[in-house]
Amino acid sequence: MTVLIIGGGASGLMAAITAKKFAPSAQVIIAERLDRVGKKILATGNGRCNFSNINTKPVNYYGKDPSFVNNALKEFTVSDTVNFFNELGIFPREEREGRLYPYSLQASAVLDALRIKCDMLGIETLLNKNVKEISAKKGRLRAVFDNGERLGADSMILAAGGCASPALGSDGSGFEILKKLGHTITPLSPALVQVKTDIKPIKGLSGIKIDAMAALIQNDKVIASDSGEILFTDYGLSGPPIFQLSAQMPFKKGLCIALDFMSEYSLRQVYDILEGRKNSLLGLTMENFFGGLLNKRLGNLIARAAGIEKLSFKVDDLDRDMLWRISRLIKEYKIEVTGLNGFKNAQVTAGGALTDQFSPFTMQSKFVENLYCCGEILDIHGDCGGYNLQWAWSSGYLAGKNAVLKKEMETI
Ligand SMILES: Cc1cc2nc3c(=O)[nH]c(=O)nc-3n(C[C@H](O)[C@H](O)[C@H](O)COP(=O)(O)OP(=O)(O)OC[C@H]3O[C@@H](n4cnc5c(N)ncnc54)[C@H](O)[C@@H]3O)c2cc1C
Incomplete structure (x- = not known):
């Protein structure tokens, strides 16, 4: 035989x-x-x-x-x-x-x-x-x-x-x-590949790695999540949690990834942490507000997404609404998925x-x-x-x- x-x-x-x-x-x-x-x-x-x-x-x-x-x-x-x-x-x-x-x-x-x-x-x-x-x-x-x-x-x-x-x-x-x-x-x-995303929300982060919890969302429903080091690139996202989530992305439409940069803390706790920082950092500007808490480039991006355009904005002027907006962005930073990288780089x-x-x-x-x-x-x-x-x-x-x-x- x-x-x-x-x-x-x-x-x-x-x-x-x-x-x-x-x-x-x-x-x-x-x-x-x-x-x-x-x-x-x-x-x-x-x-x-x-x-x-x-x-x-x-x-x-x-x-x-x-x-x-x-x-x-x-x-x-x-x-x-x-x-x-x-x-x-x-x-x-x-x-x-x-x-x-x-x-x-x-x-x-x-x-x-x-x-x-x-x-x-x-x-x-x-x-x-x-x-x-x-x-x-x-x-x-x-x-x-x-x-x-x-x-x-x-x-x-x-x-x-x-x-x-x-x-x-x-x-x-x-x-x-x-x-x-x-x-x-x-x-x-x-599949098991880097993910292409709308790059506007992450412009300025290309090349840096940040620990976060990543949730894959379709129609407002979380379908998978994983945590670890996320690599921001000029086409989108990479890193172990992104590879993991990509297993579930093929053939699905309307996907987005929500990143939680302080996953050990609840939204309320993040707000309290930010409010405490405001009180200790009075007299400083947004340039220094996130130092020691978040990656500086990420902090600047979140401040801008929260509507604070200038880094010269005074910490003293952060009001409740602004602090809540920042807290929400830290806990759920949404990025639209536009595709997957090609077979050349895929594992499966x-x-x-x-x-x-x-x-x-x-x-x-x-x-x-x-x-x-x-x-x-x-x-x-x-x-x-x-x-x-x-x-x-x-x-x-x-x-x-x-x-x-x-x-x-x-x-x-
Ligand atoms: C970079 C990378 C890292 C990975 N890491 C992991 C990991 O750590 N853990 C894990 O579980 N999985 C991992 N995978 C996935 C895993 O390697 C594959 O799922 C697995 O190897 C598939 O086995 P297979 O035998 O079906 O195919 P393959 O391993 O792809 O083997 C197919 C073989 O067939 C040969 N072949 C193809 N066409 C023809 C033909 N017409 N005539 C003759 N020969 C042909 C090919 O040359 C190849 O040798 C990884 C994949 C990649 C690319």
Whole structure:
């Protein structure tokens, strides 16, 4: 039996190892378009590889039908992932919010462990092999490479990723292959990416980082929030909380982000703090009013947004209304979202192969017998924090297992 895995990324490597585990005599081949496998794994978690998250639940995933993840996450759980990597020598380290990393904090260790395992199991790796088409005849599949070569297999696992960070290999070609086979690709969008905003309200802050709580708002309703360091840029916002919120932005309209610069304090407490400052800073101007409380450039911006145009405005002249206006702006500084940065900088793809057309129990295509998909090529993406790699491992495991077990059953 021959199994061809198209794409040597996280889900493809997991699928290959699993296929060999369940069918040691099978010939398992990975065809990878780049000159090495797992390039993206090296870039994950800022080079530290946040390979899973102990809090993984179906609610961390998005797509047309996020419940598609349920079975895969049950069959190959976070504990299974930890055990799997532990057996490969990757001792886990838990960081904030349940994020799991290799204890050495080196993504290269994760890739090395996967590669060594593939070698030990006799998995063949074909590099610089770009598949452009799969032809299917009577249950037998054939991959066509862009140089015209062909390779037949009993089962194929398409693990070609999405469109995010194409420099790391996933250029969207997997979607074209699936479309030719009759599969539907849902609309695509970058996710886990920087956010473009109306820049007027943040003009003057470009280049600075400020700690804040960021809430994503649609139709006056908070749909998600996260806190941490926000980076102000000339196109909008970046930083970990913004990446996190961006997971929920694709395909939604009328979004804005509200920043709370003093999230530990209530609105009333902020007002009292400002009133106290007014009384201690009498005789000074707005130039000095925010010093030691807020970043100076932010303070100036908030003063202007509150209607105080001149920094020479006297602290003594701040009235109740002005103090309330400033307090409200500190607690809820709204910025309209105008879009997302492109695939070039995105960590994941929102959208992909319509999951209705695949079995959530086996990852097999309902249209093309013996063809399986796993990872980001499917219309599933997760929150920031190890959830996307967990999806790659869980779905890769299911695809690898079922691709060989189905064939073995047929020969009995
Ligand atoms: C910078 C960055 C940081 C990230 N950090 C994290 C993190 O810390 N934690 C986390 O959970 N997730 C993280 N992610 C997301 C995570 O890496 C992906 O969701 C995951 O790698 C997807 O796995 P995959 O196997 O589906 O696709 P990929 O890893 O993209 O692999 C697809 C492979 O298929 C190959 N390929 C594509 N088309 C073809 C073709 N036609 N023929 C042959 N080969 C082909 C590609 O070259 C590639 O090697 C990060 C992503 C990026 C870009």
